[in-house]
Amino acid sequence: MFASLRLTGLPGAVLAALIGLAACPGLAQDTASVAAAAPASEVGTDWPYYGGDAEARRFSPLAQITPENVARLERAFVYHTGDLPPGDTAGNYAPETTPLKIGSSLVLCSAMNILISINAATGAENWRYDPEVPQAAIPYGATCRGVATYTAPDLAADAPCKRRVIGTTLDARLIAVDFATGRPCEGFGSGGQVDLWDGIGEKIPGFYALTAAPTVVRGIIVTGAQVKDGQAEDAPSGVVRGFDAVTGALVWAWDLAAPEEMRAGPPAGKTYTRGTPNMWTTATADEARGIVFLPLGNSAVDYYGSNRSQAENTYATSLVALNAVTGEELWHFQTVRHDLWDYDLGSQPTLLDFKGRPAVLLASKQGDLFILDRETGAPLTEVGEITDLPQGKIEPDFVADSQPVSLWATLRKPALTEKRMWGFTPIDQLYCRIRFRQAVYDGYLTPPSTRNYIQYPGYIGGSDWGSVAVDVARGLVIANYNDIPNLNRLVSRAEADAAGMRPPTAQAGDRGQPQVGAPYGARTNAGWRSGLTDLPCSQPPYGGITAIDLQTGEPIWDRPLGSARRGGPFGLPSMLPFEIGTPNNGGAVVTASGLIFIGAAADNLFRAIDIESGETLWTDALPAGGQANPISYEVDGRQYVLISAGGHHALETGVSDAIIAYRLPD
Amino acid sequence: MTRTSSSSAARPVGWSVKLLGWVCVLFGLLLFLGGIWLITLGGSWYYGLAGLGLLVSGVLLNHGSMKALWLYLLVWSATLAWAWWESGSDWWAQVPRMLSPTVILVLMLACVPALARAERARG
Numbered sequence: 001m002f003a004s005l006r007l008t009g010l011p012g013a014v015l016a017a018l019i020g021l022a023a024c025p026g027l028a029q030d031t032a033s034v035a036a037a038a039p040a041s042e043v044g045t046d047w048p049y050y051g052g053d054a055e056a057r058r059f060s061p062l063a064q065i066t067p068e069n070v071a072r073l074e075r076a077f078v079y080h081t082g083d084l085p086p087g088d089t090a091g092n093y094a095p096e097t098t099p100l101k102i103g104s105s106l107v108l109c110s111a112m113n114i115l116i117s118i119n120a121a122t123g124a125e126n127w128r129y130d131p132e133v134p135q136a137a138i139p140y141g142a143t144c145r146g147v148a149t150y151t152a153p154d155l156a157a158d159a160p161c162k163r164r165v166i167g168t169t170l171d172a173r174l175i176a177v178d179f180a181t182g183r184p185c186e187g188f189g190s191g192g193q194v195d196l197w198d199g200i201g202e203k204i205p206g207f208y209a210l211t212a213a214p215t216v217v218r219g220i221i222v223t224g225a226q227v228k229d230g231q232a233e234d235a236p237s238g239v240v241r242g243f244d245a246v247t248g249a250l251v252w253a254w255d256l257a258a259p260e261e262m263r264a265g266p267p268a269g270k271t272y273t274r275g276t277p278n279m280w281t282t283a284t285a286d287e288a289r290g291i292v293f294l295p296l297g298n299s300a301v302d303y304y305g306s307n308r309s310q311a312e313n314t315y316a317t318s319l320v321a322l323n324a325v326t327g328e329e330l331w332h333f334q335t336v337r338h339d340l341w342d343y344d345l346g347s348q349p350t351l352l353d354f355k356g357r358p359a360v361l362l363a364s365k366q367g368d369l370f371i372l373d374r375e376t377g378a379p380l381t382e383v384g385e386i387t388d389l390p391q392g393k394i395e396p397d398f399v400a401d402s403q404p405v406s407l408w409a410t411l412r413k414p415a416l417t418e419k420r421m422w423g424f425t426p427i428d429q430l431y432c433r434i435r436f437r438q439a440v441y442d443g444y445l446t447p448p449s450t451r452n453y454i455q456y457p458g459y460i461g462g463s464d465w466g467s468v469a470v471d472v473a474r475g476l477v478i479a480n481y482n483d484i485p486n487l488n489r490l491v492s493r494a495e496a497d498a499a500g501m502r503p504p505t506a507q508a509g510d511r512g513q514p515q516v517g518a519p520y521g522a523r524t525n526a527g528w529r530s531g532l533t534d535l536p537c538s539q540p541p542y543g544g545i546t547a548i549d550l551q552t553g554e555p556i557w558d559r560p561l562g563s564a565r566r567g568g569p570f571g572l573p574s575m576l577p578f579e580i581g582t583p584n585n586g587g588a589v590v591t592a593s594g595l596i597f598i599g600a601a602a603d604n605l606f607r608a609i610d611i612e613s614g615e616t617l618w619t620d621a622l623p624a625g626g627q628a629n630p631i632s633y634e635v636d637g638r639q640y641v642l643i644s645a646g647g648h649h650a651l652e653t654g655v656s657d658a659i660i661a662y663r664l665p666d
Numbered sequence: 667m668t669r670t671s672s673s674s675a676a677r678p679v680g681w682s683v684k685l686l687g688w689v690c691v692l693f694g695l696l697l698f699l700g701g702i703w704l705i706t707l708g709g710s711w712y713y714g715l716a717g718l719g720l721l722v723s724g725v726l727l728n729h730g731s732m733k734a735l736w737l738y739l740l741v742w743s744a745t746l747a748w749a750w751w752e753s754g755s756d757w758w759a760q761v762p763r764m765l766s767p768t769v770i771l772v773l774m775l776a777c778v779p780a781l782a783r784a785e786r787a788r789g
Contacts, residue, residue: 418709418710419710419752419753420759422758422759422761422762423762424761424762424765424766425762425765425766426697426713426716426762426763426766426767427693427696427697427700428762429762429763430697430700430701430704430713431700433704433709433710433713434700434703434704434707434709436709437704437707437708437709438707539756539758539759540758541758580758
């Protein structure tokens, strides 16, 4: 996750200034299934899953809106959730919401987890259910990326909660409400809720929060949680759990440090293993094979590793495949060894067939794209090894001296050089060049230091939770990405204490990344902004979008994403329409007609891009940043495209509660 | 901006030329000192050299000398060559390198009539 990062751009009216590879190919056993595979819901008229279809391809087969007519697209409705930040939480909102569309309804969650159903053609509200999440529960940001639904096969067709909406909350509850009415499902947990703090330990608001859509597979709701980064080694567990979608009962727990002991929940008096790598993003399920793919993050303390357990070192920043019915591990694939860069796997994996094998595509924050065999975890694309990596002075014995890299496709750009330092005038460029030369930087995977050191790519990617979209027919992966460094520094315990850096407690919130338990705290300057002008110290572009050929891994096109209109020095908007390439967060939807719809960029524009050429064909200015994954669906024969324009606090793209749908005029 | 209402022996150029001169001195000094720092860190020599050129151009401007323009033309030409060598046709990368040096060039060209008058006044 990231701290503060705003887009930037070219200055405006300021002329007066004048200036891997641990794949354990354990064979996927046939999952002697307790629950049989459910028939998949089709994407098209509906958008039944967070990632569009069950494969999370973010692809719509609809083709009414085309490159030829997209310029005529207009707003069908704007729905306001009403969930706007009260008072001092204004700097903490990033709703990132992607609705589901089923039948005639859209179901979604607001930033503070209010579950809402609206008419998919008109935006008229059908119902809402407010779980009343306290403001103190807001972790890094008030975020609710999405919900899941489940249809209980054994309930009568007209029974309440036959079809149910499964939501998660920032205060770590799992909630089930009736799809048609929004009423809590009485048979689910206690009054329609399950408390996920159970087995985690002392309840500290904001330390343990759910922000991602859950995944339902074989009648089991699979969810991890976000554990606030960098607070303490003694942090909530990264346990991933499966709950019965009808009763809310725990079916299995996967505690990577004690999988057998904790499978049925922690023994009395114990908690799940603390401080372990968590899954804050959304898993992808292979319903037919009964496998769920978990993209794991790093350990709770990101920038110091010598105290980590063997189990943490084995699983951190890995994709893990579990038997979805039993919670037993099938295989795992580690993308970074001994992660000291917060390269959490944030992207939801995508299922596809590749070279005749059932495969899973994984995009990473360090930019590498991997395609793995779904059943064995063996790479189906070439994975190389970079060796003789810098060891640094902090913990040279811990720092891995070699790391896996994708030789098939990567979003990562060449290492930074002094001349890629930037500014508005030679003076602030000079300032950043001096800062560059002063910093510790040995290229990709420079280990932490008590001096300023450069991490590039920074921790928002590469590819973050927006994930990638895959057009199987055209054989293209559409990936938007960030291209911006962090300037970080480890601080001594004494300095961390003196600066008041502390983890959250039941009484008070956290400040900074104290990394309690490690000898150092950490300071991160995400997006490395100049202390002089607030512009980034590195030159644009800061983000882009590319179409990668699935067969070769080569980009068909690759271009900056996001204009300079909202960015400028000293926080002034430049109004310039030039495509500078901004930081971005949120993904794309691709339609069969050859269009890519994407917000994501920090210029608050929603774009339609020609998938063949990369050219922008249409834009609409959103009331706040479109840092959410858009969707497409159909009602009464008309295709809609929809995005949540909630803004993002760290990208400084404003705050809004608008959900905006588009369609062609009558 | 180059019009001067009076020119005496004590004030060979008007306030607008002097203002530009002092701006060049100030930014030249900043670039020169920072540039020396960057050189000691193993970085580019451009900023120290360009800063020195800008600084001296500013002093010459304050003295009403046409040499200011010739020197600055040299600095600007060298900047153009260096900027192209470092970043080529990447226009965003050229913003810090070429934008404000070119603005200074334009302002300095606007000073030409005043400088010419000052040179004539000195004989």
